[in-house]
Amino acid sequence: MDGSRAPERVVATPAALKAIEELVAERGPVMFFQSGGCCDGSLPLCFDQGEFVIGSRDVLLGTVAGCEFYIDHRQYEVWKHTQIILGVGDGEPEGFSLAAGRDQHFIITSRVFSDGELQALGIDN
Amino acid sequence: MTDTLTKPTEESGREGGSATGVFIAPGRPGSLVSLKPRYENFIGGKWVAPVKGEYMKDISPVTGKAFCEVARSTKEDVELALDAAHRARQAWAETSLTDRAAVLNKIADVIEANLEMLAVAESWENGKPVRETLAADIPLAVDHFRYFAGATRSLEGRSTEIDKDTVAYHFHEPLGVVGQIIPFNFPLLMAAWKIAPALAAGNCTVVKPASPTPWSILKLAELLEDVVPAGVLNVITGPGAEIGKALATSPRIAKIGFTGETTTGRLIMQYAAENLIPSTVELGGKSPNIFFADVMNEDDEFLDKAIEGLVLYAFNKGEVCTCPSRALVAESIYDKFMERCLDRIKKITQGNPLDPSTMIGPQVSTQQLEKITSYVDIGLQEGAECLIGGQRVHLDGEFADGYYFAPTVLKGHNKMRVFQEEIFGPVLAVTTFKDEAEALEIANDTLYGLGAGVWTRDGNLAYRMGRAIQAGRVWTNCYHLYPAGAAFGGYKISGVGRENHQMMLEHYSQTKNLLVSYSTKPLGFF
Numbered sequence: 001m002d003g004s005r006a007p008e009r010v011v012a013t014p015a016a017l018k019a020i021e022e023l024v025a026e027r028g029p030v031m032f033f034q035s036g037g038c039c040d041g042s043l044p045l046c047f048d049q050g051e052f053v054i055g056s057r058d059v060l061l062g063t064v065a066g067c068e069f070y071i072d073h074r075q076y077e078v079w080k081h082t083q084i085i086l087g088v089g090d091g092e093p094e095g096f097s098l099a100a101g102r103d104q105h106f107i108i109t110s111r112v113f114s115d116g117e118l119q120a121l122g123i124d125n
Numbered sequence: 126m127t128d129t130l131t132k133p134t135e136e137s138g139r140e141g142g143s144a145t146g147v148f149i150a151p152g153r154p155g156s157l158v159s160l161k162p163r164y165e166n167f168i169g170g171k172w173v174a175p176v177k178g179e180y181m182k183d184i185s186p187v188t189g190k191a192f193c194e195v196a197r198s199t200k201e202d203v204e205l206a207l208d209a210a211h212r213a214r215q216a217w218a219e220t221s222l223t224d225r226a227a228v229l230n231k232i233a234d235v236i237e238a239n240l241e242m243l244a245v246a247e248s249w250e251n252g253k254p255v256r257e258t259l260a261a262d263i264p265l266a267v268d269h270f271r272y273f274a275g276a277t278r279s280l281e282g283r284s285t286e287i288d289k290d291t292v293a294y295h296f297h298e299p300l301g302v303v304g305q306i307i308p309f310n311f312p313l314l315m316a317a318w319k320i321a322p323a324l325a326a327g328n329c330t331v332v333k334p335a336s337p338t339p340w341s342i343l344k345l346a347e348l349l350e351d352v353v354p355a356g357v358l359n360v361i362t363g364p365g366a367e368i369g370k371a372l373a374t375s376p377r378i379a380k381i382g383f384t385g386e387t388t389t390g391r392l393i394m395q396y397a398a399e400n401l402i403p404s405t406v407e408l409g410g411k412s413p414n415i416f417f418a419d420v421m422n423e424d425d426e427f428l429d430k431a432i433e434g435l436v437l438y439a440f441n442k443g444e445v446c447t448c449p450s451r452a453l454v455a456e457s458i459y460d461k462f463m464e465r466c467l468d469r470i471k472k473i474t475q476g477n478p479l480d481p482s483t484m485i486g487p488q489v490s491t492q493q494l495e496k497i498t499s500y501v502d503i504g505l506q507e508g509a510e511c512l513i514g515g516q517r518v519h520l521d522g523e524f525a526d527g528y529y530f531a532p533t534v535l536k537g538h539n540k541m542r543v544f545q546e547e548i549f550g551p552v553l554a555v556t557t558f559k560d561e562a563e564a565l566e567i568a569n570d571t572l573y574g575l576g577a578g579v580w581t582r583d584g585n586l587a588y589r590m591g592r593a594i595q596a597g598r599v600w601t602n603c604y605h606l607y608p609a610g611a612a613f614g615g616y617k618i619s620g621v622g623r624e625n626h627q628m629m630l631e632h633y634s635q636t637k638n639l640l641v642s643y644s645t646k647p648l649g650f651f
Contacts, residue, residue, distance in 0.1 A: 035388035038409025038446040096365040
């Protein structure tokens with residue numbers, strides 16, 4: 001990839017984009033917050049826009065289908081060398097997240113940025 | 126008492142009626158565990174159908190198949206549970222400590238009398254090996270109720286003589302009705318950790334089990350129908366986004382307790398802030414397990430214990446908030462020590478958790494399995510070396526669709542995400558350190574601070590490390606012991622509050638101060 005243009009920090013699969021569009025059509029705007037810690041930690045949590053209060057230090061990673069995707073600033077520091085890819089899996093969400101459609105939940109996979117991408121993002125490797 | 130107390134004719138509950146064989150799955154002929162097709166909410170001591178009449182499937186990770194249905198509750202059901210709890214509140218608060226403790230002891234007795242039944246139920250729903258539920262989860266739950274029965278009776282109020290004629294009396298008073306949200310990794314034991322102190326302190330509770338594991342707590346509730354006064358303990362099942370939120374935002378609770386991940390932890394605290402009520406949150410960790418070079422000074426029982434100490438990352442298939450998922454091994458012993466550990470890991474037997482010889486069962490759900498797989502993938506992308514495992518395991522026959530993952534070890538460095546985030550699976554991230562200072566630096570280079578382990582034959586070193594590690598619990602020459610009476614809780618972003626100790630009673634009590642003057646003299650101001 002061309003190192004001069006910064007890559008997106010968060011992207012979504014076609015299935016996730018479709019699920020978000022359907023969610024928004026059904027209930028209005030939604031938001032995402034990347035979780036950490038035990039149990040459902042490391043899962044992306046989807047809420048109605050405004051349900052989760054964003055703190056002054058939370059990091060906006062980007063938008064997916066027009067919806068904001070945030071992460072805790074401390075967690076960002078240890079995740080910043082990776083791109084988050086939002087997807088959809090089978091089964092209802094286990095925690096407080098909204099479902100990604102009937103009997104579906106949001107998941108993430110990750111990709112390590114190349115040196116060129118990190119440079120474009122202004123991240124020291 | 127319900128029919129679940131009556132053991133089936135096949136006394137042993139095991140295949141072939143043997144005394145040591147594989148336990149028969151719930152609901153099948155000869156099983157210790159009776160199974161209904163459908164379970165309702167436990168509200169006010171009765172089984173109450175969800176208002177909207179909806180149910181959801183409960184899947185056993187052992188087979189990947191649904192085995193019963195539980196209520197898909199809505200906020201209307203939360204209100205019913207709160208109604209019942211509030212009806213019971215005053216009488217329970219006024220129940221003498223003697224009688225309250227007697228109820229807790231009775232709960233313990235009933236669990237103990239049904240130890241095997243509950244162990245099998247817990248194993249089937251969560252996937253944890255029955256050898257663990259028989260020896261750890263259920264006996265610890267029993268002891269927890271007994272501990273708090275004693276703890277509440279021994280907790281004294283305090284009085285202070287402010288001056289000769291003025292006394293400040295401090296009484297513990299119940300908060301009232303509390304909400305408690307239970308995680309999926311130790312459904313019955315974590316329920317005991319929350320319910321026992323709440324009830325001991327004179328509160329009534331509305332409990333929401335985790336969505337993947339609602340049923341074993343309902344099996345416990347069946348046993349407690351005639352043991353706990355109606356409305357003191359209520360259990361409602363359903364999605365977190367619906368009933369977890371309705372419970373946590375209710376102005377009718379006086380406190381919310383939660384165990385889970387960081388974002389929902391923040392959300393719970395946000396909801397508690399709306400009503401200006403306290404919350405206790407336990408949010409996990411990335412616990413370092415540190416092996417100093419002197420563990421290999423002798424080839425003895427202690428070394429054997431230390432090797433098992435490293436392999437304990439696979440306990441409960443790694444689904445433990447304090448999973449020792451980062452092993453830090455002294456560089457000088459790394460090769461020899463890891464060879465011994467990997468030999469031990471190779472001997473882990475995986476399969477049907479109802480087989481008492483099984484050491485590791487399936488992960489609790491497909492979502493957890495997906496997460497573990499994605500973490501191994503990111504670890505390999507980051508340059509970690511896979512020393513063993515690394516993939517999903519497909520078993521035969523009935524277990525072909527179960528959620529099994531091979532015990533895995535990744536070697537790398539502490540900046541990798543597999544060293545920084547709780548994977549909640551049987552995945553160990555291992556790295557080396559040169560000296561004490563570097564061991565400490567790596568141990569504390571984490572966002573979390575729930576647990577840690579230190580292994581050494583040098584008592585002074587163990588003490589220095591134990592005090593310097595920023596974590597709420599530092600196991601020294603042991604790991605994964607959870608006795609009642611040892612405070613448990615996190616530093617840093619691992620949570621707020623402590624569990625598992627008499628101090629928990631303070632978290633579930635108000636402090637009432639009576640400031641009394643025994644003087645007849647006016648102040649003289651007016």
